[in-house]
Amino acid sequence: MGVALLGSIESGFIFAIMALGVYLTFRILDFPDLTVDGSFATGGAIGATMITAGFAPFLSTVSALLIGLVVGAMTGILHTKGKINALLSGILSMIALYSINLRIMGKANVPLLGEDTLFTQIQDALSALGDYGLLLALAIIALVIKFINDWFLHTEVGLAIRATGNNQRMIRSFSTNTDNTIIIGLSISNGLVALSGALYAQYQGFADVSMGIGMIIIGLASVIIGEAIFGDRSIVRATFAVIGGAIIYRMVVALAMQVGLDPSDMKLMTALIVIAALIAPRISASYKERKRKAVRTKNREQQMVHERGEVKKHA
Template identity: 60%
Template sequence: MLVSLTGAVELGLLYGLMALGVYITFRILDFPDLTVDGSFVTGGAIAAIMITQGYSPWLAGAAAFCGGLAAGACTGLLHTKGKINGLLSGILMMIALYSINMRIMGRPNISMLGVDIPFFAISSDVLRIGLIAVGVILIKLLLDAFLRTDLGLALRATGDNPRMIRSFGANTDTTKILGISLSNGLVALSGALITQQSGFADITIGVGMIVIGLASVIIGEAIVGARTVFWATMAALVGSIVYRIIYALALRVPWMDASDLKLITAVIVIVALVLPSSQRAWKQKNLAKKRSAELAAAASQRSAGGGR
């Protein structure tokens, strides 16, 4: 049990970078980017092919990040310059990335068994997870710092009110391309780290990543909230870890099989989407009852005063 939870926390941190990328497009830009399913594999493919050819895992991670930036930039260009619907732009790029990823890998999967990756070879779970947490938190803080710069503020304003930010002279096409690129760069970096941790890359590892990312963001916001940029990005990381823990616990249910993984994912996402809206509706209902009771009490007092 403890081993599975430890693994869930480790995976949650690694997938947390993907959740941060989804947060940028989903919450900041309000852009439905399905490129994620393809760019996640792109990161893993670049990392796997470079590491098996003798390159440093650090260099492989940097190259994967750049590959994700390029994929996101293509999606952004299709949407802004090609005037293609945002959802369709992501779908088209996701389809194109399937062939591109196959070209990168040269075959459907690459095994890295026997390849020495020092970082993930650390035997102590506590030390390894601690180092991963430090690295992920550092990337989160760098993202927070960027979102507080003038360019980051323009990026956030583009998602909130593009017409207003254009009136101030900002180029919303540029900020959209930048945001989508940065998002997919983080997703690809997550894919590269997951590939290094698991020891293999496969053409199908990106299937459903956008759903997992959305679930992580929504779960995190329900738990932590999104009052400021710091807490919003922290919520994405917390949501990713909580998602992986729920996933691990669900797999320990005796009547659950490996074939039920997609069902588990769907159920978690449905609960994550329905629960916040149900809570808001419940609070509004209670507030309405409270106000009705106050108005009834006030009317009763007035009628009693008039009778005297």
């Protein structure tokens, strides 16, 4: 397996964790949460800063997850208790987090070169597997999170979150506090996003204050591509699709880089991928509907011809 392909799959599993968080808000909770761009960088900032301060990589990564939970809850509180529009509450959190992330890091960039990270520990522990040790570890981490997510969404709280995204008025009629379900959903989502940010910072060897820019688009691309290719008929299948979509997205990006596309064009390419993934199913559905109409029209014409023939026979 080529180095570029291997790297794209590894980073795909890291971004899959972030995409699972995006899936939770956009598909399950039906909440357009733009906090993602800020919370991803917050996870990287917390993880990198704690590691350079001498904390254990595992503790630093878990701390990023916990801070992400708090960040998501704050967005939920702004929306539910502050009665701020869902889109605007995410934007406000994202803007505020930019300054907070700078405060956490103390500068715009925190390098991790020469530091002991979660991935150096994993590579040392799985050195017998060579280049595939890290890939295996990342696959296991992403799948464990996926299965925990699946389990949670089938619990009483998880079902309440799903019902809130489907029909808030209906679930409120059953005495469910939808404010709490929204806050919990946003908290878990941004916790996963921050965890992904901490892992990615350790994977690439540095945390940057702008590393979260465009993450919401990457998350959406992963969700949409995965659903278009693998389907979303159940939660279990949909979360598998999200992971697959994230890996495919990273592989497409790696291929684009290999054919000579400029790195500055990556955001444009991501936007085009999302647009194509959104439009393609509609075009396909429209084509199939036209085809079905043509078949029905042809069948009616044949039936009419047959009926005329029968009439002539009896005449």
